[in-house]
Amino acid sequence: MFKQIIPFILFIILISSKIYAQGISTGSISGQINNQEEEPLVDANVTAIHQPTMTEYNTISRNNGRYNLPNLKIGGPYTLKFSYVGYQKVVRDSIYVDLGQNRLISVEMLEKADQMQEVEVVGQKDPYEDASAGINTNISKDDLNNLPSLDRSFKEFTRLTPQKGEGLSFAGRNNFYNNLTVDGSLLNNSFGLSPLPGGQTNAQPLSLDAIQSVKVALTPYNVTQSGFTGSGINLVTRSGTNQFKGSVYSYFRSANLVGNKVDDTELETKDFNRRQYGFRAGGPIVED
Structure with missing residues (x-):
């Protein structure tokens, strides 16, 4: 009987450790x-x-x-x-x-007085307003909306991290040493054939319009972030608000928009034509 219980106990411990190691989304x-x-x-x-x-x-x-x-x-x-x-x-x-x-x-906070006197309020930015430590890059919703993108992939926006190398390599580490999470849940490629799920099919693991922000952590001094020696990439998805909002996009690329000459050297370019269309919409199911 005891031998039959042991695998169950090990399974519970494994699941608990996986849940504890999930990323942060708040x-x-x-x-x-x-x-x-x-x-x-x-x-x-x-x-x-x-x-x-x-x-x-x-x-x-x-x-x-x-x-x-x-x-x-x-x-x-x-x-x-x-x-x-x-x-x-x-x-x-x-x-x-x-x-x-x-x-x-x-x-x-000031004590209340029977007669209120004129009070001058002076505001200033606290130089220590961010108590987090370590090397981190936060990519906000405004960055995702305003910066250009060729492939409509969050990978392009990780270039804002100075320590980024080729592909998804950070700080000189191979991209297989990264840890990718979405809203704190693991989304790594378990087969190890590409750094991202769906990478061999040129597909994106998550639509750019579904992402609210991206954080790239290299050396976070935080015990809740672990499981990587390259970088911890955490994607946070959009959520609804009290207002109905939406957007429509269209992207077009072709061989005519690609250069075929560097100085006096001509390069061979393949003929291609890529078009992307899409939209997103969101709003309250029940307000507040």
Whole structure:
């Protein structure tokens, strides 16, 4: 009986380790809440509102005045609200969170007064607002929409990483040492015949229009990112908002658009004609 249970136990351990090793697909916001005397405020209320979906994330500050809002949808904008009994509310707008990023936003709350005096609010960028460490490249939705692409593949946008070599090689490592995830789930080529699934058929594992952001991690000092010695590439897919949105695209390439001469040397070019058409649409099934 015990011998029959052993394979089942090993299977459960293997599945658990696979789930633990999955990539990340969210961001976080953390910081410090103090009063005018720079004393920490305990149990202050913090609310982050994701404006496109009106999703709310709530927490309170700890004994040292620190707070943490994990597992936030990437992108934004977010509205961050701070409240505490006897103190004026503080609101921060237009906050964006990148993939795997920990935005550091600290505030100083003022006591309420019977007569409100003129208050000058001065804002500045916190030089340590990103608490993440290591060599990472975040490719946002704006980058995917505005930068040119020949093959409509996320691989082309990974060129924004300075350490990228030929193909999907990073920091001098073979591309088979990478780890590709989509929304935290593994999407590696198990056969090892090409760096990406469907690579031998010139197909893309995921449509470019389905991707919201891409993160390329080379040396992340984060225990949740592992399983590679080249790079960890994590794709985050789009999600619906409270507004209906869509786009239509058409791409065309042919041999007439390819050069056939370098200096005095003529090159042989093959005749080809490629056309791509498509569209995407998204919106709320149920608002908020």
